[in-house]
Amino acid sequence: MKNISVLVVILLVLFLMGGRLGYSxxxxxxxxxxxxxxxxxxxxxxxxxxxxxxxYVSKVEADTNYDGRPDVVVHIKDGKFESAEVDTDYDGKTDKKFNDAPSFNKWVNENKPGFNDKLNKTDWRIDLMDF
Ligand SMILES: [Ca+2]
Ligand SMILES: [Ca+2]
Known part of the structure; x- marks a missing residue:
């Protein structure tokens, strides 16, 4: 019984290492x-x-009023939200700036719920090759 648990642990460690090596x-x-x-x-x-x-994804542009011009720009660094700029009246000038993900996510959720799944992510370490 003890040997089996040791074997399981060894296999688990090998599996995890293999996964990491493969990923890197x-x-x-x-x-x-x-x-x-x-x-x-x-x-x-x-x-x-x-x-x-x-x-990874480093910048996201969204045209939330569908006029062909981006009005939301999200800056991402090393897979983490850095800031977001929003042109709320669609005149081409930034009116709002967010420096933390929770307040930006809240704004998107309240104002642009249709874009939630594209703009509200907690982890931006998305490899473009994974799409
Ligand atoms: Ca637009
Ligand atoms: Ca469209």
């Missing part, structure tokens, strides 16, 4: 990997663009 050997997305786009309102035009920094 994954080549990062090439610099300038094509941005990923989403068409939130299904009109055939992209409304959310995820830009990569060669590894």
């Amino acid at each position: 050997q994954l080549a990062p997305a090439p610099q300038g990997a094509a941005p990923k786009t989403y068409d939130v309102n299904s009109d055939g035009k992209p409304d959310v663009i995820y830009h990569g920094d060669g590894k």
Whole structure:
């Protein structure tokens, strides 16, 4: 019984190490990997663009009033929310700036609920190659 538990632990450790090694050997997305786009309102035009920094998503632009111009820009560094700028009246100028994810997430949830799943993420370490 004891031998079996030891064996299980060894296998588990090997499994975890293998997973880590395998993951770290994954080549990062090439610099300038094509941005990923989403068409939130299904009109055939992209409304959310995820830009990569060669590894993870680094910037997200969203056109939340569907006029073809981005009005929300999220800056992400090393997979973490850094800041967000919002043009709330769609005149091309930033009217609101968020420096922490919770207040930005709250704003999106209250004002742009249709964009929740694209803009409100707690972990931005999204490899562009995983899309
Ligand atoms: Ca669209
Ligand atoms: Ca817009």
